[in-house]
Amino acid sequence: MELHQLTIHELQKKLRGGDTTSVDVVESVIRRIDAVEDRIHSYITLMKDSAREEARRADEEIRKGNARPLTGIPIAVKDLICTKGIRTTCGSKILSNFIPPYDATVVEKLRDAGAVFIGKTNMDEFAMGSSTETSHFGVTRNPWDLDRIPGGSSGGSATAVAADECIASLGSDTGGSIRQPAALCDVVGMKPTYGRVSRYGLVAFASSLDQIGPFTKDVEDCAILLNVISGYDPRESTSVQVEVPDFTSFLSEGIEGWTVGIPKEYFIEGIDPEVEAAVRKAIGVIEGLGARCVDVSLPHTEYCLAVYYIIAPAEASSNLARYDGVKYGYRSKDCRDLMEMYKRTRSEGFGMEVKRRIMLGTYALSSGYYDAYYKKASQVRALIKRDFDEAFQSCDVIMTPTSPTPAFRIGEKMDDPLQMYLSDIFTISTNLAGIPGVSVPCGYTAGGLPIGLQFLAAHFAEEKLIRIASAYEKHSKIEKRRPNL
Protein backbone atom coordinates (compact mmCIF):
# COMPACT_ATOMS: atom_id res chain seq x y z
CA MET A 1 0.00 0.00 0.00
CA GLU A 2 1.23 3.47 -0.82
CA LEU A 3 0.87 6.24 1.75
CA HIS A 4 -1.75 8.15 -0.27
CA GLN A 5 -4.00 5.07 -0.21
CA LEU A 6 -4.21 4.95 3.58
CA THR A 7 -6.93 6.24 5.89
CA ILE A 8 -6.69 8.90 8.61
CA HIS A 9 -6.63 6.28 11.39
CA GLU A 10 -3.94 4.22 9.63
CA LEU A 11 -1.79 7.31 9.11
CA GLN A 12 -2.31 8.46 12.72
CA LYS A 13 -0.66 5.23 13.88
CA LYS A 14 2.16 5.36 11.36
CA LEU A 15 2.94 9.03 12.04
CA ARG A 16 2.87 8.68 15.81
CA GLY A 17 4.81 5.42 15.70
CA GLY A 18 7.55 7.07 13.67
CA ASP A 19 6.97 4.71 10.72
CA THR A 20 6.52 7.60 8.34
CA THR A 21 6.51 11.40 8.24
CA SER A 22 3.94 13.94 7.17
CA VAL A 23 6.41 15.16 4.55
CA ASP A 24 6.41 11.64 3.03
CA VAL A 25 2.61 11.43 3.17
CA VAL A 26 2.20 14.82 1.48
CA GLU A 27 4.80 13.96 -1.20
CA SER A 28 2.98 10.68 -1.87
CA VAL A 29 -0.35 12.52 -2.26
CA ILE A 30 1.27 15.13 -4.53
CA ARG A 31 2.79 12.39 -6.74
CA ARG A 32 -0.65 10.82 -6.98
CA ILE A 33 -2.20 14.17 -7.91
CA ASP A 34 0.48 14.67 -10.58
CA ALA A 35 -0.31 11.23 -11.99
CA VAL A 36 -4.12 11.37 -12.18
CA GLU A 37 -5.37 14.95 -11.78
CA ASP A 38 -5.32 15.85 -15.48
CA ARG A 39 -7.78 13.01 -16.14
CA ILE A 40 -10.09 13.58 -13.13
CA HIS A 41 -9.92 17.31 -12.31
CA SER A 42 -10.81 17.09 -8.61
CA TYR A 43 -9.27 20.47 -7.80
CA ILE A 44 -9.81 24.10 -8.68
CA THR A 45 -6.81 25.26 -6.64
CA LEU A 46 -3.90 23.12 -5.46
CA MET A 47 -1.87 24.16 -2.40
CA LYS A 48 1.28 22.06 -2.88
CA ASP A 49 3.80 24.58 -1.52
CA SER A 50 1.93 25.51 1.62
CA ALA A 51 1.08 21.82 2.17
CA ARG A 52 4.79 20.94 2.10
CA GLU A 53 5.51 23.68 4.64
CA GLU A 54 2.61 22.58 6.87
CA ALA A 55 3.89 18.98 6.66
CA ARG A 56 7.33 20.05 7.91
CA ARG A 57 5.72 21.84 10.86
CA ALA A 58 3.47 18.82 11.53
CA ASP A 59 6.51 16.53 11.72
CA GLU A 60 8.07 18.87 14.33
CA GLU A 61 4.86 18.75 16.37
CA ILE A 62 4.77 14.95 16.19
CA ARG A 63 8.44 14.78 17.30
CA LYS A 64 7.57 17.00 20.27
CA GLY A 65 4.72 14.63 21.17
CA ASN A 66 2.01 17.15 20.25
CA ALA A 67 0.11 15.04 17.69
CA ARG A 68 -3.55 16.01 17.38
CA PRO A 69 -6.25 14.01 15.53
CA LEU A 70 -5.28 15.23 12.04
CA THR A 71 -1.67 16.28 12.53
CA GLY A 72 0.20 15.89 9.26
CA ILE A 73 -2.75 14.50 7.29
CA PRO A 74 -3.61 16.05 3.88
CA ILE A 75 -7.23 17.19 3.70
CA ALA A 76 -9.07 18.81 0.77
CA VAL A 77 -11.84 21.38 1.14
CA LYS A 78 -14.72 22.17 -1.22
CA ASP A 79 -14.21 25.52 -2.92
CA LEU A 80 -17.17 27.22 -1.24
CA ILE A 81 -15.60 27.05 2.22
CA CYS A 82 -13.63 30.23 2.89
CA THR A 83 -9.88 29.87 3.32
CA LYS A 84 -8.02 33.02 4.38
CA GLY A 85 -5.69 34.20 1.62
CA ILE A 86 -6.60 31.27 -0.67
CA ARG A 87 -8.94 31.91 -3.61
CA THR A 88 -12.46 30.59 -2.97
CA THR A 89 -14.46 30.51 -6.19
CA CYS A 90 -17.67 28.50 -5.58
CA GLY A 91 -17.02 27.10 -9.05
CA SER A 92 -18.19 30.43 -10.47
CA LYS A 93 -16.78 33.11 -12.75
CA ILE A 94 -18.35 35.72 -10.47
CA LEU A 95 -16.05 34.69 -7.58
CA SER A 96 -13.11 33.58 -9.74
CA ASN A 97 -10.84 36.25 -8.19
CA PHE A 98 -12.23 36.23 -4.63
CA ILE A 99 -9.64 35.90 -1.83
CA PRO A 100 -11.43 35.49 1.52
CA PRO A 101 -10.12 37.74 4.31
CA TYR A 102 -10.99 35.12 6.94
CA ASP A 103 -11.20 31.36 7.54
CA ALA A 104 -14.46 29.45 7.88
CA THR A 105 -14.98 27.94 11.33
CA VAL A 106 -14.50 24.40 9.95
CA VAL A 107 -11.17 25.48 8.45
CA GLU A 108 -10.06 26.85 11.83
CA LYS A 109 -11.13 23.57 13.42
CA LEU A 110 -9.22 21.49 10.85
CA ARG A 111 -6.16 23.70 11.36
CA ASP A 112 -6.44 23.38 15.17
CA ALA A 113 -6.63 19.59 14.72
CA GLY A 114 -3.34 19.71 12.78
CA ALA A 115 -4.60 19.12 9.22
CA VAL A 116 -2.47 19.87 6.16
CA PHE A 117 -4.51 21.68 3.47
CA ILE A 118 -3.81 20.18 0.06
CA GLY A 119 -6.34 22.01 -2.13
CA LYS A 120 -9.77 23.42 -2.91
CA THR A 121 -12.05 21.01 -4.78
CA ASN A 122 -14.20 21.45 -7.86
CA MET A 123 -17.98 21.70 -7.59
CA ASP A 124 -21.13 22.62 -9.44
CA GLU A 125 -21.37 26.41 -9.59
CA PHE A 126 -22.67 27.63 -6.21
CA ALA A 127 -23.37 23.95 -5.36
CA MET A 128 -26.28 23.92 -7.82
CA GLY A 129 -26.13 20.61 -9.61
CA SER A 130 -25.88 16.86 -9.25
CA SER A 131 -22.99 16.15 -11.61
CA THR A 132 -20.17 18.72 -11.18
CA GLU A 133 -20.73 19.69 -14.83
CA THR A 134 -21.77 23.30 -14.16
CA SER A 135 -18.43 24.47 -12.74
CA HIS A 136 -16.90 27.49 -14.50
CA PHE A 137 -13.59 25.60 -14.21
CA GLY A 138 -14.68 22.52 -16.18
CA VAL A 139 -16.14 19.11 -15.40
CA THR A 140 -14.83 16.58 -12.89
CA ARG A 141 -14.72 12.95 -14.07
CA ASN A 142 -15.63 9.82 -12.12
CA PRO A 143 -12.47 7.79 -11.34
CA TRP A 144 -14.48 4.58 -11.88
CA ASP A 145 -15.34 5.54 -15.48
CA LEU A 146 -13.88 8.72 -16.92
CA ASP A 147 -16.83 9.13 -19.31
CA ARG A 148 -19.20 9.44 -16.37
CA ILE A 149 -20.04 12.17 -13.88
CA PRO A 150 -18.87 11.87 -10.25
CA GLY A 151 -22.16 13.18 -8.87
CA GLY A 152 -22.49 16.61 -7.35
CA SER A 153 -22.39 19.19 -6.26
CA SER A 154 -19.33 18.19 -4.15
CA GLY A 155 -17.93 16.09 -7.03
CA GLY A 156 -14.30 17.15 -6.58
CA SER A 157 -14.35 16.38 -2.86
CA ALA A 158 -15.65 12.87 -3.65
CA THR A 159 -13.21 12.12 -6.47
CA ALA A 160 -10.21 13.49 -4.54
CA VAL A 161 -10.89 10.87 -1.84
CA ALA A 162 -11.88 8.08 -4.26
CA ALA A 163 -8.74 8.57 -6.37
CA ASP A 164 -6.44 8.99 -3.33
CA GLU A 165 -5.63 12.62 -4.23
CA CYS A 166 -6.13 13.43 -0.53
CA ILE A 167 -6.81 11.38 2.60
CA ALA A 168 -10.22 12.92 3.38
CA SER A 169 -12.19 16.01 2.42
CA LEU A 170 -15.04 18.33 3.33
CA GLY A 171 -18.05 19.03 1.16
CA SER A 172 -21.44 20.62 1.60
CA ASP A 173 -24.89 19.06 1.25
CA THR A 174 -28.02 21.09 0.45
CA GLY A 175 -30.07 18.34 -1.23
CA GLY A 176 -27.65 15.41 -1.41
CA SER A 177 -24.44 17.10 -2.53
CA ILE A 178 -22.28 15.01 -0.19
CA ARG A 179 -24.16 11.70 -0.12
CA GLN A 180 -24.93 11.33 -3.85
CA PRO A 181 -21.31 11.86 -5.07
CA ALA A 182 -20.07 9.66 -2.20
CA ALA A 183 -22.36 6.88 -3.48
CA LEU A 184 -21.31 7.35 -7.10
CA CYS A 185 -17.58 7.35 -6.22
CA ASP A 186 -17.49 4.52 -3.60
CA VAL A 187 -16.59 6.58 -0.52
CA VAL A 188 -18.29 7.40 2.78
CA GLY A 189 -20.10 10.78 2.91
CA MET A 190 -22.12 12.25 5.75
CA LYS A 191 -24.51 15.16 6.02
CA PRO A 192 -24.73 15.96 9.75
CA THR A 193 -27.85 17.37 11.42
CA TYR A 194 -28.77 20.97 10.53
CA GLY A 195 -27.07 22.97 13.29
CA ARG A 196 -24.40 20.37 14.19
CA VAL A 197 -21.56 21.96 12.20
CA SER A 198 -20.98 25.71 11.99
CA ARG A 199 -21.49 27.24 8.56
CA TYR A 200 -19.62 30.45 9.36
CA GLY A 201 -17.52 31.01 6.25
CA LEU A 202 -19.54 28.64 4.06
CA VAL A 203 -20.79 30.54 1.01
CA ALA A 204 -24.56 30.32 1.34
CA PHE A 205 -26.76 28.58 -1.25
CA ALA A 206 -30.00 27.71 0.61
CA SER A 207 -29.62 28.74 4.22
CA SER A 208 -32.32 26.51 5.71
CA LEU A 209 -30.83 23.42 4.03
CA ASP A 210 -27.02 23.80 3.70
CA GLN A 211 -24.76 21.69 5.91
CA ILE A 212 -21.02 20.89 5.85
CA GLY A 213 -19.86 17.29 6.18
CA PRO A 214 -17.00 14.83 5.61
CA PHE A 215 -15.94 12.55 2.73
CA THR A 216 -13.75 9.67 3.92
CA LYS A 217 -12.39 6.28 2.88
CA ASP A 218 -14.15 4.48 5.73
CA VAL A 219 -16.59 4.98 8.59
CA GLU A 220 -13.91 5.30 11.28
CA ASP A 221 -12.44 8.28 9.41
CA CYS A 222 -15.96 9.74 9.12
CA ALA A 223 -16.27 9.62 12.93
CA ILE A 224 -12.82 11.18 13.38
CA LEU A 225 -13.59 14.07 11.03
CA LEU A 226 -17.06 14.57 12.50
CA ASN A 227 -15.45 14.91 15.95
CA VAL A 228 -13.23 17.67 14.60
CA ILE A 229 -15.82 19.79 12.76
CA SER A 230 -18.87 19.52 15.07
CA GLY A 231 -19.89 21.97 17.74
CA TYR A 232 -21.66 25.19 18.62
CA ASP A 233 -20.25 28.42 17.16
CA PRO A 234 -21.39 31.77 18.58
CA ARG A 235 -20.66 33.33 15.15
CA GLU A 236 -23.28 31.11 13.48
CA SER A 237 -26.76 31.76 14.82
CA THR A 238 -28.24 28.50 13.48
CA SER A 239 -25.60 26.31 15.12
CA VAL A 240 -27.05 24.46 18.08
CA GLN A 241 -25.69 24.10 21.62
CA VAL A 242 -25.86 20.35 22.05
CA GLU A 243 -23.26 18.00 23.43
CA VAL A 244 -20.84 16.54 20.89
CA PRO A 245 -20.04 12.95 21.85
CA ASP A 246 -16.83 11.19 20.82
CA PHE A 247 -18.22 9.62 17.65
CA THR A 248 -15.34 7.13 17.44
CA SER A 249 -16.58 5.52 20.67
CA PHE A 250 -19.60 4.13 18.77
CA LEU A 251 -17.70 2.30 16.02
CA SER A 252 -17.86 -1.14 17.65
CA GLU A 253 -21.18 -0.81 19.50
CA GLY A 254 -23.18 -2.86 16.99
CA ILE A 255 -26.93 -2.70 16.34
CA GLU A 256 -28.25 -5.77 18.14
CA GLY A 257 -31.94 -5.38 18.96
CA TRP A 258 -32.39 -2.32 16.74
CA THR A 259 -35.35 -1.67 14.48
CA VAL A 260 -34.41 -0.46 10.99
CA GLY A 261 -37.13 1.15 8.87
CA ILE A 262 -37.36 0.49 5.12
CA PRO A 263 -39.58 3.14 3.50
CA LYS A 264 -41.58 1.64 0.66
CA GLU A 265 -41.75 5.02 -1.09
CA TYR A 266 -37.99 4.73 -1.83
CA PHE A 267 -38.33 1.63 -3.98
CA ILE A 268 -40.07 3.28 -6.88
CA GLU A 269 -40.38 2.82 -10.59
CA GLY A 270 -37.29 4.18 -12.27
CA ILE A 271 -34.84 2.88 -9.68
CA ASP A 272 -32.02 0.94 -11.35
CA PRO A 273 -32.54 -2.83 -10.79
CA GLU A 274 -28.90 -3.37 -9.79
CA VAL A 275 -29.16 -0.57 -7.22
CA GLU A 276 -32.34 -2.07 -5.81
CA ALA A 277 -30.78 -5.57 -5.66
CA ALA A 278 -27.69 -4.26 -3.81
CA VAL A 279 -29.84 -2.46 -1.24
CA ARG A 280 -32.12 -5.50 -0.77
CA LYS A 281 -28.99 -7.58 -0.15
CA ALA A 282 -27.84 -5.02 2.43
CA ILE A 283 -31.13 -5.51 4.30
CA GLY A 284 -30.09 -9.16 4.78
CA VAL A 285 -26.71 -8.06 6.18
CA ILE A 286 -28.39 -5.69 8.64
CA GLU A 287 -30.77 -8.44 9.80
CA GLY A 288 -27.77 -10.74 10.26
CA LEU A 289 -26.39 -8.19 12.73
CA GLY A 290 -29.36 -8.68 15.06
CA ALA A 291 -31.58 -5.83 13.87
CA ARG A 292 -35.17 -6.15 12.78
CA CYS A 293 -36.03 -4.57 9.42
CA VAL A 294 -39.60 -3.28 9.19
CA ASP A 295 -41.64 -1.40 6.60
CA VAL A 296 -42.17 2.26 7.41
CA SER A 297 -44.08 4.84 5.45
CA LEU A 298 -43.01 8.38 4.58
CA PRO A 299 -46.20 9.29 2.72
CA HIS A 300 -45.14 12.76 1.50
CA THR A 301 -41.97 11.48 -0.21
CA GLU A 302 -43.33 12.10 -3.70
CA TYR A 303 -43.61 15.83 -2.96
CA CYS A 304 -40.03 16.32 -1.73
CA LEU A 305 -38.56 17.25 -5.08
CA ALA A 306 -41.23 19.88 -5.82
CA VAL A 307 -40.87 21.36 -2.31
CA TYR A 308 -37.09 21.45 -2.61
CA TYR A 309 -37.06 23.10 -6.03
CA ILE A 310 -39.21 25.92 -4.69
CA ILE A 311 -37.49 26.47 -1.34
CA ALA A 312 -33.86 26.05 -2.45
CA PRO A 313 -34.08 28.43 -5.46
CA ALA A 314 -36.11 30.93 -3.40
CA GLU A 315 -33.40 31.06 -0.73
CA ALA A 316 -30.69 31.06 -3.40
CA SER A 317 -32.23 34.01 -5.28
CA SER A 318 -32.01 35.99 -2.05
CA ASN A 319 -28.52 34.78 -1.03
CA LEU A 320 -27.05 35.41 -4.48
CA ALA A 321 -28.37 38.97 -4.61
CA ARG A 322 -25.09 40.00 -2.94
CA TYR A 323 -23.09 39.30 -6.11
CA ASP A 324 -23.47 42.72 -7.68
CA GLY A 325 -19.92 43.62 -8.70
CA VAL A 326 -19.58 46.26 -5.98
CA LYS A 327 -17.70 44.78 -3.02
CA TYR A 328 -15.84 41.75 -4.39
CA GLY A 329 -15.75 39.32 -7.28
CA TYR A 330 -16.16 39.87 -11.02
CA ARG A 331 -17.36 43.23 -12.39
CA SER A 332 -18.38 43.87 -15.98
CA LYS A 333 -16.32 46.61 -17.62
CA ASP A 334 -17.34 49.96 -19.11
CA CYS A 335 -20.92 50.17 -17.86
CA ARG A 336 -22.76 53.48 -18.23
CA ASP A 337 -24.71 53.35 -15.00
CA LEU A 338 -25.22 51.28 -11.87
CA MET A 339 -28.19 49.25 -13.15
CA GLU A 340 -26.34 48.26 -16.29
CA MET A 341 -23.35 47.28 -14.13
CA TYR A 342 -25.52 45.05 -11.92
CA LYS A 343 -27.22 43.32 -14.82
CA ARG A 344 -24.16 42.80 -16.97
CA THR A 345 -22.01 41.69 -14.04
CA ARG A 346 -24.55 39.08 -12.97
CA SER A 347 -25.42 37.93 -16.48
CA GLU A 348 -21.76 37.50 -17.43
CA GLY A 349 -20.69 36.16 -14.03
CA PHE A 350 -23.28 33.42 -13.41
CA GLY A 351 -23.68 30.24 -15.46
CA MET A 352 -26.98 29.01 -16.91
CA GLU A 353 -28.03 26.65 -14.10
CA VAL A 354 -27.45 29.34 -11.46
CA LYS A 355 -29.45 31.83 -13.54
CA ARG A 356 -32.24 29.28 -14.00
CA ARG A 357 -32.51 28.81 -10.23
CA ILE A 358 -32.32 32.55 -9.50
CA MET A 359 -35.16 33.03 -12.01
CA LEU A 360 -37.22 30.22 -10.48
CA GLY A 361 -36.66 31.52 -6.95
CA THR A 362 -37.36 35.14 -7.86
CA TYR A 363 -40.59 34.08 -9.58
CA ALA A 364 -41.67 31.92 -6.61
CA LEU A 365 -41.13 34.83 -4.21
CA SER A 366 -42.57 37.55 -6.44
CA SER A 367 -45.73 39.42 -5.61
CA GLY A 368 -48.83 37.35 -6.32
CA TYR A 369 -47.05 33.98 -6.37
CA TYR A 370 -45.60 33.81 -2.84
CA ASP A 371 -48.58 31.96 -1.31
CA ALA A 372 -48.98 29.55 -4.21
CA TYR A 373 -45.32 28.50 -4.23
CA TYR A 374 -43.13 29.39 -1.23
CA LYS A 375 -45.80 29.25 1.47
CA LYS A 376 -47.38 26.08 0.05
CA ALA A 377 -43.94 24.42 -0.21
CA SER A 378 -43.08 25.40 3.39
CA GLN A 379 -46.35 23.84 4.58
CA VAL A 380 -45.69 20.58 2.74
CA ARG A 381 -42.16 20.70 4.15
CA ALA A 382 -43.71 20.62 7.65
CA LEU A 383 -45.59 17.46 6.67
CA ILE A 384 -42.39 15.86 5.30
CA LYS A 385 -40.62 16.54 8.60
CA ARG A 386 -43.62 15.14 10.50
CA ASP A 387 -43.38 11.92 8.43
CA PHE A 388 -39.81 11.44 9.71
CA ASP A 389 -40.67 12.38 13.31
CA GLU A 390 -43.39 9.74 13.28
CA ALA A 391 -41.23 7.09 11.58
CA PHE A 392 -38.46 7.55 14.19
CA GLN A 393 -41.01 6.79 16.91
CA SER A 394 -40.92 3.17 15.75
CA CYS A 395 -37.40 2.68 14.34
CA ASP A 396 -33.79 3.62 15.22
CA VAL A 397 -32.58 4.24 11.69
CA ILE A 398 -34.06 4.40 8.20
CA MET A 399 -32.29 2.68 5.32
CA THR A 400 -32.64 3.56 1.60
CA PRO A 401 -30.65 3.66 -1.63
CA THR A 402 -28.58 6.88 -1.83
CA SER A 403 -29.15 7.49 -5.53
CA PRO A 404 -31.70 5.87 -7.88
CA THR A 405 -28.99 5.09 -10.46
CA PRO A 406 -25.23 4.63 -10.63
CA ALA A 407 -23.15 7.40 -12.24
CA PHE A 408 -24.60 8.60 -15.53
CA ARG A 409 -22.70 9.77 -18.60
CA ILE A 410 -21.22 13.24 -18.89
CA GLY A 411 -23.64 15.45 -20.83
CA GLU A 412 -26.54 13.00 -20.52
CA LYS A 413 -28.83 15.25 -18.43
CA MET A 414 -27.44 18.73 -19.09
CA ASP A 415 -30.29 19.81 -21.37
CA ASP A 416 -33.08 18.47 -19.17
CA PRO A 417 -33.02 20.19 -15.76
CA LEU A 418 -35.97 18.19 -14.41
CA GLN A 419 -34.25 14.85 -15.17
CA MET A 420 -31.09 16.17 -13.50
CA TYR A 421 -33.09 17.22 -10.42
CA LEU A 422 -34.54 13.68 -10.15
CA SER A 423 -31.07 12.27 -9.34
CA ASP A 424 -31.48 13.78 -5.85
CA ILE A 425 -34.83 12.14 -5.18
CA PHE A 426 -33.62 9.99 -2.25
CA THR A 427 -31.42 12.60 -0.57
CA ILE A 428 -33.51 15.78 -0.62
CA SER A 429 -35.96 14.82 2.15
CA THR A 430 -33.11 14.64 4.68
CA ASN A 431 -32.27 18.32 4.16
CA LEU A 432 -35.92 19.39 4.23
CA ALA A 433 -36.34 17.61 7.59
CA GLY A 434 -32.93 18.75 8.90
CA ILE A 435 -31.93 15.22 9.94
CA PRO A 436 -28.50 13.56 9.47
CA GLY A 437 -27.74 11.02 6.74
CA VAL A 438 -24.75 8.99 5.62
CA SER A 439 -23.94 7.12 2.40
CA VAL A 440 -21.71 4.05 2.53
CA PRO A 441 -20.48 1.81 -0.30
CA CYS A 442 -22.71 -1.24 -0.84
CA GLY A 443 -21.34 -2.97 -3.93
CA TYR A 444 -20.90 -2.55 -7.66
CA THR A 445 -22.97 -2.96 -10.81
CA ALA A 446 -22.03 -5.66 -13.31
CA GLY A 447 -20.32 -2.87 -15.23
CA GLY A 448 -18.17 -2.02 -12.20
CA LEU A 449 -19.87 1.21 -11.08
CA PRO A 450 -20.20 1.85 -7.32
CA ILE A 451 -23.56 1.74 -5.53
CA GLY A 452 -24.34 3.61 -2.30
CA LEU A 453 -26.53 2.76 0.69
CA GLN A 454 -28.04 5.55 2.80
CA PHE A 455 -28.83 5.53 6.51
CA LEU A 456 -30.93 8.30 8.10
CA ALA A 457 -31.47 9.06 11.79
CA ALA A 458 -33.36 11.53 13.96
CA HIS A 459 -31.98 15.02 14.73
CA PHE A 460 -28.57 14.90 16.44
CA ALA A 461 -28.47 11.07 16.36
CA GLU A 462 -25.32 10.88 14.22
CA GLU A 463 -23.91 8.32 16.66
CA LYS A 464 -26.59 5.89 15.44
CA LEU A 465 -25.43 6.44 11.86
CA ILE A 466 -21.83 5.74 12.90
CA ARG A 467 -22.92 2.55 14.69
CA ILE A 468 -24.93 1.08 11.83
CA ALA A 469 -22.59 2.25 9.06
CA SER A 470 -19.59 0.81 10.89
CA ALA A 471 -21.34 -2.50 11.62
CA TYR A 472 -22.48 -2.75 8.00
CA GLU A 473 -19.01 -1.90 6.66
CA LYS A 474 -17.39 -4.62 8.79
CA HIS A 475 -19.90 -7.35 7.98
CA SER A 476 -21.08 -6.67 4.42
CA LYS A 477 -18.16 -8.70 3.02
CA ILE A 478 -18.00 -6.50 -0.05
CA GLU A 479 -14.62 -6.87 -1.66
CA LYS A 480 -13.02 -3.40 -1.63
CA ARG A 481 -11.98 -2.38 -5.13
CA ARG A 482 -9.88 0.52 -6.31
CA PRO A 483 -10.57 2.51 -9.47
CA ASN A 484 -8.26 1.52 -12.30
CA LEU A 485 -6.49 4.74 -13.24
Next chain:
Amino acid sequence: MKITKEEVGYVAHLARLEFSDEEKEKFTSQLNDILLYMEKLNRVDTTGVEPLTHATFLSNAFRNDEVKPSLPHDLSMANAPEERAGSFRVPKVIE
Protein backbone atom coordinates in the same frame (compact mmCIF):
# COMPACT_ATOMS: atom_id res chain seq x y z
CA MET B 1 -48.72 28.08 -19.70
CA LYS B 2 -47.67 29.05 -16.18
CA ILE B 3 -45.24 31.76 -17.21
CA THR B 4 -45.03 33.80 -20.43
CA LYS B 5 -41.99 35.16 -22.20
CA GLU B 6 -42.97 38.67 -21.05
CA GLU B 7 -43.07 37.52 -17.43
CA VAL B 8 -39.66 35.90 -17.85
CA GLY B 9 -38.38 39.32 -18.95
CA TYR B 10 -39.97 40.98 -15.91
CA VAL B 11 -38.59 38.38 -13.45
CA ALA B 12 -35.16 38.77 -15.06
CA HIS B 13 -35.31 42.51 -14.31
CA LEU B 14 -36.28 41.81 -10.68
CA ALA B 15 -33.29 39.43 -10.43
CA ARG B 16 -30.98 41.96 -12.15
CA LEU B 17 -30.28 39.61 -15.04
CA GLU B 18 -30.61 40.09 -18.78
CA PHE B 19 -31.12 37.50 -21.51
CA SER B 20 -31.08 37.30 -25.27
CA ASP B 21 -34.36 36.59 -27.02
CA GLU B 22 -33.27 33.01 -27.63
CA GLU B 23 -32.39 32.49 -23.95
CA LYS B 24 -35.76 33.93 -22.93
CA GLU B 25 -37.54 31.40 -25.18
CA LYS B 26 -35.54 28.54 -23.68
CA PHE B 27 -36.13 29.70 -20.10
CA THR B 28 -39.84 30.17 -20.72
CA SER B 29 -40.17 26.58 -21.87
CA GLN B 30 -37.93 25.12 -19.12
CA LEU B 31 -39.52 27.14 -16.31
CA ASN B 32 -42.95 26.07 -17.55
CA ASP B 33 -41.93 22.40 -17.36
CA ILE B 34 -40.63 22.89 -13.82
CA LEU B 35 -43.63 24.92 -12.64
CA LEU B 36 -45.98 22.34 -14.13
CA TYR B 37 -44.19 19.69 -12.08
CA MET B 38 -44.72 21.86 -8.95
CA GLU B 39 -48.49 21.64 -9.56
CA LYS B 40 -48.50 18.31 -7.75
CA LEU B 41 -48.23 20.19 -4.44
CA ASN B 42 -51.84 21.31 -4.92
CA ARG B 43 -52.90 17.72 -4.27
CA VAL B 44 -51.70 18.01 -0.66
CA ASP B 45 -54.21 19.30 1.89
CA THR B 46 -52.29 21.83 3.97
CA THR B 47 -55.25 23.40 5.75
CA GLY B 48 -54.08 24.63 9.15
CA VAL B 49 -50.48 23.45 8.63
CA GLU B 50 -47.93 25.93 9.99
CA PRO B 51 -45.19 26.58 7.34
CA LEU B 52 -41.79 25.17 8.32
CA THR B 53 -39.01 27.63 7.54
CA HIS B 54 -36.16 25.73 9.15
CA ALA B 55 -35.79 22.39 10.76
CA THR B 56 -34.43 22.81 14.28
CA PHE B 57 -35.98 23.95 17.52
CA LEU B 58 -34.16 27.30 17.54
CA SER B 59 -36.10 30.52 17.30
CA ASN B 60 -34.07 33.66 17.89
CA ALA B 61 -30.38 33.52 18.75
CA PHE B 62 -29.72 36.49 21.04
CA ARG B 63 -26.36 37.72 22.24
CA ASN B 64 -25.23 40.58 24.44
CA ASP B 65 -24.82 43.92 22.72
CA GLU B 66 -21.05 44.09 23.13
CA VAL B 67 -18.56 45.69 20.79
CA LYS B 68 -16.12 43.10 19.48
CA PRO B 69 -13.31 43.37 16.93
CA SER B 70 -14.55 43.22 13.32
CA LEU B 71 -12.84 42.85 9.97
CA PRO B 72 -10.30 45.69 9.53
CA HIS B 73 -11.20 48.27 6.90
CA ASP B 74 -8.31 47.47 4.56
CA LEU B 75 -9.17 43.76 4.53
CA SER B 76 -12.83 44.57 3.86
CA MET B 77 -11.76 46.55 0.82
CA ALA B 78 -9.12 44.09 -0.39
CA ASN B 79 -11.42 42.42 -2.96
CA ALA B 80 -13.04 45.61 -4.24
CA PRO B 81 -13.24 45.74 -8.08
CA GLU B 82 -12.74 49.52 -7.86
CA GLU B 83 -11.82 51.59 -4.85
CA ARG B 84 -11.34 55.28 -4.17
CA ALA B 85 -10.42 56.88 -0.83
CA GLY B 86 -11.30 53.76 1.13
CA SER B 87 -14.75 53.45 -0.45
CA PHE B 88 -16.27 51.19 -3.10
CA ARG B 89 -16.42 53.02 -6.42
CA VAL B 90 -19.38 52.38 -8.75
CA PRO B 91 -20.69 53.89 -12.00
CA LYS B 92 -23.00 56.87 -11.58
CA VAL B 93 -26.41 56.11 -10.08
CA ILE B 94 -28.45 59.04 -11.51
CA GLU B 95 -28.13 61.21 -14.58
